[in-house]
Amino acid sequence: MYNAKAVTIGIIIFVILFTSPFWASLLGKNYTESGITLPAREKECVESAEFMRNKHMQLLNEWRDEALRNEHRVYVASNGKKWAISLQNTCLKCHKEYTEFCDKCHVANSVDPYCWTCHLIPQGSKK
Numbered sequence: 579m580y581n582a583k584a585v586t587i588g589i590i591i592f593v594i595l596f597t598s599p600f601w602a603s604l605l606g607k608n609y610t611e612s613g614i615t616l617p618a619r620e621k622e623c624v625e626s627a628e629f630m631r632n633k634h635m636q637l638l639n640e641w642r643d644e645a646l647r648n649e650h651r652v653y654v655a656s657n658g659k660k661w662a663i664s665l666q667n668t669c670l671k672c673h674k675e676y677t678e679f680c681d682k683c684h685v686a687n688s689v690d691p692y693c694w695t696c697h698l699i700p701q702g703s704k705k
């Protein structure tokens with residue numbers, strides 16, 4: 579004999595625990611909910627949106643190292659497309675809306691890249 583009520587409660591608790599990462603992710607920060615303005619859809623980023631969302635900081639570090647240490651100024655993306663390694667003339671050419679894009683998401687995630695003491699933020703987006 580078993581206690582049906584206890585089993586049911588056990589199952590409910592199990593389901594809640596088992597799916598808790600999912601609930602936690604709903605409560606956690608969701609990058610796409612930060613109200614950023616994406617550039618026109620007909621263009622593509624240097625890598626997939628997924629990759630960029632998670633790895634643009636590493637990518638920018640790589641770019642800087644390649645450009646400065648190795649004098650290498652062409653980036654070959656995973657799809658074979660070539661891009662000039664330039665924060666200013668590549669990233670910020672498309673992402674002109676610095677305040678509405680980069681900055682909005684950074685503020686939402688409490689990050690404050692220190693790049694702009696030297697690199698220029700595109701004109702027209704006041705910070």
Ligand code: HEC
Nearest residue numbers: 638639641642645663664665666691692693694695696697
């Ligand atoms: C103290 C000044 C300074 C700061 C701060 C700085 N940079 Fe730079 N960065 C430079 C200089 C100078 C170059 C060399 C420009 C060249 O040779 O084209 C450069 C080049 C680069 C390049 C490769 C070439 C280009 O034109 O984009 C990247 C990418 C880059 N920096 C990214 C960053 C990022 C990302 C940050 C912030 C996390 C940052 N930098 C902060 C001074 C700075």
Ligand code: HEC
Nearest residue numbers: 609616617618619621622623624627630631634668669672
């Ligand atoms: C040719 C135009 C273009 C260039 C160059 C470009 N981007 Fe993008 N970027 C886009 C577009 C369009 C999207 C949206 C892609 C999508 O949602 O499928 C995007 C998406 C992103 C995202 C993800 C936003 C999100 O949805 O969470 C980040 C972060 C990003 N770009 C940063 C950068 C950085 C950093 C560089 C330079 C290394 C760069 N981009 C260069 C057009 C560009």
Ligand code: HEC
Nearest residue numbers: 609614631635638669673679680683684687689690691692
């Ligand atoms: C969808 C959200 C989002 C967008 C859009 C975005 N970023 Fe970020 N960025 C982040 C997050 C989150 C971090 C912190 C990541 C970490 O610390 O691991 C970050 C970190 C960085 C860093 C490293 C800062 C440091 O001090 O280490 C740089 C540089 C940077 N972003 C540049 C850009 C640029 C340039 C753009 C616009 C072209 C951009 N980001 C757009 C979310 C975003």
